[in-house]
Each structure stands twice: as structure tokens, then as C-alpha cells.
Amino acid sequence: MFSSDQWQRHLISKPLPIYQTILKDHIKINNYLKQSILEHRRKYPKSITSNVKAWHSDWQTHLKDSNFKPFSNLVTDACEYISTYDWNQNFWEFEVIDMWAMVYKESNYAVRHDHVPFPLSGVYYVDVEEGCSPIIFEKGSPSSLTIQPKNGMLIIWHGNLYHEVPSTNKKRMAISMNISQSKNCAYEEVNPNEV
DSSP: OOOGGGOOOOOOOOOOOEEEEEOTTHHHHHHHHHHHHHHHHHHSOOOOOSSEESEEOOTBHHHHOGGGHHHHHHHHHHHHHHHHHTSOOTTEEEEEEEEEEEEEOTTOEEEEEOOTTOSEEEEEEEEEOTTOOOEEESTTSTTOEEEOOOTTEEEEEETTSOEEEOOOSSOEEEEEEEEEEEEOTTOOOOOGGGO
């Protein structure tokens, strides 16, 4: 039906935002999450294989362990806030599809990767030491961005942005997620014939 010679590929340049904040109640949140991650790791000590070359839980951690559900809800609330003030989308709902906890120790890193096909991805820093490795977006491009993790920092970005973490020599405990969006059922389609 299709062959590669019938397709033309066009590349355009468009800025994509990366959102970053420090959560107001992060000390309380981080104490809770750190304990939850350590308990989860004791229960599930084996790491899965992925782009993250450090221990991490499976993709469905928020579904397997109810301790992570409140944080999953916090992330969807953050996405809804962003969609309202920056994208003018009052009728989108968000869902955390994947969520996994990570514990980096010395020499651990994450290879360059993206999160396609998910529209949004994110990371939250639970317990990081000063001077640990940063997250680098689109390394080598003119729009490359390096963000130094801080405790309580939540970063949300478009899933097609490449990112990586260089080998670290300091502790890094974080939670990553993939997020999907849909229209809210309260959204009413406007019939163009009625406008």
C-alpha cells in the first residue's frame, strides 16, 4: 500500500515549551514520596531494562502501589493548570499513563531518548544532592537546555523532546511519568452551522 519513495519528509522549527516549578509543599511531599519509593524498592528490588541505567520501578508503579496515586493526581492537576493558562484549553483532562521511580547512584545515567507517542512527559525530583547530574534537553542543538535538579522541582515537557542524564557522582531520586490528554466530557462541540 505504501512505499518509502512516495513520501516527502519536511522539517520545520517550532519552539516547544518546557515547564518547571518548585512545588510549594515539596518538603512534606518529598518525605512521603521518599519513604514510598524506598518501600517500593524493598518490595520490588529488580530493576527493569530501559534508557535509564539505574534502578527503577516498572512503568505502572502508580497503579501497582496506591502510595503513588496522590502524586499522580497532583501531576494531572499541574497539567490542567498549564493547559488553561498557556494553551487556552479549558476542556482538556489529563491522565498519567506511566509512572516509574528512579534511584541513581554513582556512575548511573540515562541515554538520549524521547517519550513518543506520549504528548507530555515529566520528572519530579524527590531527593537529589547538590551537584548531581542535570537533565539535558536536545543536547547539541541550538535550543539545547540544561536544568539542574533541585528537591521539589517538577518539569513537564512535550514527549517528543530528546533528553538525557550524564553519568552522575551524586544521589538522584526522582519520579518520571508519561501523560496523555483528552477532552473533558463537559466540553460541548460547537456546530459550525450554528455560529
